[in-house]
Amino acid sequence: MFQKILIANRGEIALRVLRACKELGIQTVVVHSTADADAMHVRLADESVCIGPPPSRDSYLNIHQIVAACEITGADAVHPGYGFLSENAKFADILAAHNITFIGPSGDHIRIMGDKIEAKRTAKRLGIPVVPGSDGAVTDQKEARRIAAEIGYPVIIKASAGGGGRGMKVALTEADLEIALQTASTEAGAAFGDDAVYIEKYLEKPRHIEVQVFGDGFGRGVHFGERDCSLQRRHQKVWEEAPSPALNAEERARIGGICAKAIADLSYSGAGTIEFLYENGEFYFIEMNTRLQVEHPVTEAITGIDLVHEQIRVASGGGLSVKQEDIKFNGHAIECRINAEDPRTFTPSPGTITHFHTPGGLGIRVDSGVYSGYKIPPYYDSLIGKLIVHGRNRVECMMRLRRALDEFVVDGIKTTLPLFRDLVGNADIANGDYDIHWLEKYLAKED
The missing domain is CATH 3.30.470.20 (ATP-grasp fold, B domain)
Structure with a gap:
């Protein structure tokens, strides 16, 4: 069992993980931004480390600062909670390189499931039922019209690297398809730095x-x-x-x-x-x-x-x-x-x-x-x-x-x-x- 776990998150989930660690007799370290100095999980942890100013990119998403906090405190594992770095394959890989356990799946599994197209291919291979749609990214209007006609309207265009509803557009008819494809791709590129999109059958009342x-x-x-x-x-x-x-x-x-x-x-x-x-x-x-x-x-x-x-x-x-x-x-x-x-x-x-x-x-x-x-x-x-x-x-x-x-x-x-x-x-x-x-x-x- 671990001796000391660093909790790389904030709010209710940081407190939730902290309580579990205490029940297991594991020492806790929490990291926090300057905005969270008075947070409950900071007050209750065995140790706390300030890792930066309020913007997430400078604190809770700052991998270098979190790894440094692990080394300073001697934490042998990191629990990422949800959000922030919890599904960041690079973070998991860097922790492994520093002999710190990431409490989660391997970087490879995070990468596979983080790419919506690859995740769908993997699910299909594993026998999980999938929504009818494209086998990969859709790159042009002609291909999009062919796939949409094959699976039937309405269809939904989704960002391959997406989540939270960004890069998602519904096309009820062929007339809607061109603008939906363009808009979804543009939104995906802006939100995730990856404009790849794919098409699925749109279920109307799921x-x-x-x-x-x-x-x-x-x-x-x-x-x-x-x-x-x-x-x-x-x-x-x-x-x-x-x-x-x-x-x-x-x-x-x-x-x-x-x-x-x-x-x-x-x-x-x-x-x-x-x-x-x-x-x-x-x-x-x-x-x-x-x-x-x-x-x-x-x-x-x-x-x-x-x-x-x-x-x-x-x-x-x-x-x-x-x-x-x-x-x-x-x-x-x-x-x-x-x-x-x-x-x-x-x-x-x-x-x-x-x-x-x-x-x-x-x-x-x-x-x-x-x-x-x-x-x-x-x-x-x-x-x-x-x-x-x-x-x-x-x-x-x-x-x-x-x-x-x-x-x-x-x-x-x-x-x-x-x-x-x-x-x-x-x-x-x-x-x-x-x-x-x-x-x-x-x-x-x-x-």
Whole structure:
């Protein structure tokens, strides 16, 4: 087991990893920008190192400074959390060159899954169902028209190196295709430094289903069930739940088994999430995230397994602590992402939190690094906390969520709490009857 882990992140995820390390008796080091000097994870860590000014490129994305912090403090491993350098293959390679363990997959696996075209090819080879579309990058209009005609309209053009909805355009007809291709390619080049795009069949009312997987790096893989992340705004997840209200036990076992086998065949190490669009009983691979997800707590709630403990164990060479038959699913869990944003316009709302009170009681968990008097800096993601609620079934979970949202108080800034209070009383949400477009349509009607 590791002696000392450096946590290369900030906010609630840095605190989440820190708590896991403390439970395992591992010393902790956190890095921080000057803007985060008063952050909760900095206060609670055994050691802290300031690595630069507020801009991420000068601090949380500064590989040189983070490696230097490891060497100064004697950290023998780095947990990257999510975002920032968590899916940076170069970072993983540099740590390995310095004999520091990256708590995550190999640089090669990060590279494969970070390239959306190569990821799709790999998924297909591993027996994972994929969305019909181009086998690689599409370079001209003639080829694009041929592929679109073959798979049928509507189609979606996506950035090969993309994510977060950037470099994505829908073409409903052939007349839309030329401008969609050009726009997506231009956006991709500007956002990712790579203008390569590919084409897929556009599914009109799918759900977003993701499967949590783990590999030991030596040919063993397991899955921890699925999460439903269909409630999204601009391709950003807002509300996640497990298990999905849309799947039955047979579908759950089928897609979970496919994903676990794929991870084993890939000799993948650590946590990963294989993401799908799901429509009319069929799953279609869209991407794989080679890191811990924001929404991992709902999986922990229904399995009782600490996924960060599992990450650390695997990275230290201890292998998986469970076999597939040991993983049982109990009840239902929902996570709401609480952001420092206007609940209608979603404009960021940095500032000082004057009062912060979290709900409690059976089945309630709040992951947050903020506190009363904390000043939210304007430089980073607006996520300030996650409310996770667990119940014996979805009905009980929804009832408990309603009560927890009523208890949650954040004063001094605007947050998305009012949005969730609206959603929990909506009939479609109560019935689990929604797709990836539902929330944006709902918000448009409200306006």
